[in-house]
Amino acid sequence: DSGVTQTPKHLITATGQRVTLRCSPRSGDLSVYWYQQSLDQGLQFLIQYYNGEERAKGNILERFSAQQFPDLHSELNLSSLELGDSALYFCASSGSLREGQYTGELFFGEGSRLTVL
């Protein structure tokens, strides 16, 4: 158990719809990362939040957005869903990014599998 919790584990929806994926990081971790895993694209970094603020942005579509709340949980919102958005969405968390404290590894949740029909 990594300590990172993601809900829901599975989600089936239709094209054009909107869904929200939720992530609770490990206790004490300030950083939350979202990744998308698909067969053709592999593991793609979407976005990172650190202590409530956006820290880095990757290959995230404009139809997708995320936020991190004061209690440090994060939500990834996917809207106007297309068939190609079907994928496994992972949340990960990590500790301090400060020099001397940075350990590098991310701790992953078990993912939310999204199927768009």
Added chain:
Amino acid sequence: AQSVTQLGSHVSVSEGALVLLRCNYSSSVPPYLFWYVQYPNQGLQLLLKYTSAATLVKGINGFEAEFKKSETSFHLTKPSAHMSDAAEYFCAVSWGGSSNTGKLIFGQGTTLQVKP
């Protein structure tokens, strides 16, 4: 752009044989390097990491990896494969420093098949 390349999307070995999964990275700055394993229907689990200490890193389940700066490689090995090692393996990189975000860049993954 910084990248990670895993040579071979599928590797098949016999039980008891040597496992070698290859990873090369592109970087002008010594990176932090990781190997993660993903079992079916599960999240990613850290196998081992290199963070500028010893170049030979030992991880869980008998795996180890060697950082070779001159070759920009971080290959994963295990002397004797077990059936339970069948999974997908990902090499990943991050870069420290003042601008570090901590995000990992992953390779495309290598599926390890272990034959009885």
